Amino acid sequence: MITLENVNKIYSNGLHAVKDVSLKVNEGDIFGIIGLSGAGKSSLIRLINRLEEPTSGKIFINGEDILSLNKTELLERRKKIGMIFQHFNLLSSRTVEENVAFALEIANWNKKDIGKRVSELLEIVGLSDKAKYYPSQLSGGQKQRVSIARALANNPDILLSDEATSALDPKTTKSILELIKAIQQKFSLTVLMITHQMEVVKEICNKVAIMSDGKIVEQGGVHHIFADPKTEITKEFISYVHQQTDTTLNYLHHKGKKIIKAKFLGTSSQEPIISKVIKKYGIDINILGGTIDKLSTVNIGHLYLELDGDLDIQTKAIELMRNMDVVVEVVYNGN
Ligand SMILES: Nc1ncnc2c1ncn2[C@@H]1O[C@H](COP(=O)(O)OP(=O)(O)OP(=O)(O)O)[C@@H](O)[C@H]1O
Structure with a gap:
């Protein structure tokens, strides 16, 4: 040590x-x-x-x-x-x-x-x-x-x-x-x-x-x-992973449909989180794209999701994902 x-x-x-x-x-x-x-x-x-x-x-x-x-x-x-x-x-x-x-x-x-x-x-x-x-x-x-x-x-x-x-x-x-x-x-x-x-x-x-x-x-x-x-410098070091996808997403903005980047870490990636959210709130979720980082310790899934439904409900759906240990970044807030 x-x-x-x-x-x-x-x-x-x-x-x-x-x-x-x-x-x-x-x-x-x-x-x-x-x-x-x-x-x-x-x-x-x-x-x-x-x-x-x-x-x-x-x-x-x-x-x-x-x-x-x-x-x-x-x-x-x-x-x-x-x-x-x-x-x-x-x-x-x-x-x-x-x-x-x-x-x-x-x-x-x-x-x-x-x-x-x-x-x-x-x-x-x-x-x-x-x-x-x-x-x-x-x-x-x-x-x-x-x-x-x-x-x-x-x-x-x-x-x-x-x-x-x-x-x-x-x-x-x-x-x-x-x-x-x-x-x-x-x-x-x-x-x-x-x-x-x-x-x-x-x-x-x-x-x-x-x-x-x-x-x-x-x-x-x-x-x-x-x-x-957490810090800008760290984000820069790992940003190359999704730079291309982020740029592509600019063309996909639809009013009323939030786009989120969801990071599924470790065991959470195994669970049917998306279907749980759909069932609980009755919204639609489109998968726009995604990647998996294979780290030495664990896999991290990065998914770009488009939410469809009442905007307040979309916000609640994001909260539920966060409660299930998914790290969610809102890429487009639907407005
Ligand atoms: N013997 C030394 N005397 C004075 N300044 C030094 C000495 N060795 C390093 N420095 C300075 O300390 C700072 C940190 O250098 P260091 O080599 O530790 O950085 P680094 O992160 O390893 O960078 P690099 O990857 O370029 O080697 C630099 O500003 C460097 O100029």
Whole structure:
């Protein structure tokens, strides 16, 4: 578990990059921190393993106060914190197996154990056949696999990922995210990943925090944030999902017929909510369109519905849906 309490980072030039950040990453979470360039994400993640020292605040890993560790203790703790980066940070003069071995050498592993461990790690990331290759002979995805193997070398309990898929194409991104998810489960890792891509969050995270101008402006379960974003910046991050449909809907406005966007979350999507509403209020409901977001934790159905009937009754029907845990946004109020 990683806990940050009121953490601040002010660089020596006076720039306040991380502002009063508090968050809790539970064991087994894949926790995403999303924000635009300059939001302070890299600064934040670097504070966790003290690649940067916070100006104030507290940081605990599995209950241990990281800021109280002396140099030797910190080096020891860092062995259990794997980190992967956007540009892989591999040593170009070393082969794949030598790059992975490097993490074991600096952790003082016995020479005769290193070879066996490196083979195990390359097997985990699917690169056994590339052991003798140099980084320049690998694709971006393969390079990231090497860096994942290196990050796992000392059996970490925490994996920190700094834009690990940002330099990769969508297909490779997907395969790296699948690998991260698989190793998270296999080794019960707690994963904290920073990204500027909502796709990444959607694909594998169960929790997310949105960072803007050094602050966490919103955080929670990914499905809650997707279903009911509160801040403008969060809405922007996920708006691409329905932009096209929203524009199309402008042509569909009919006086007296409200149009709503209904988000059915988790179990509520299984229930015959629409038919319940129709039966109770005797109105008509047309389905104009819809999509399903398949998140790592749950599916969220987004339906565009046109209501037909007395406008006051339409309002009551919307209330009933909201009472049944449907998040309703009125796109057109019928006037
Ligand atoms: N060592 C440093 N000294 C001074 N300012 C810094 C330092 N490192 C980062 N900053 C500043 O802190 C702010 C946050 O940068 P940071 O790299 O943490 O953001 P980010 O969200 O990770 O953005 P990006 O995705 O572009 O890396 C920026 O204004 C940056 O210029």
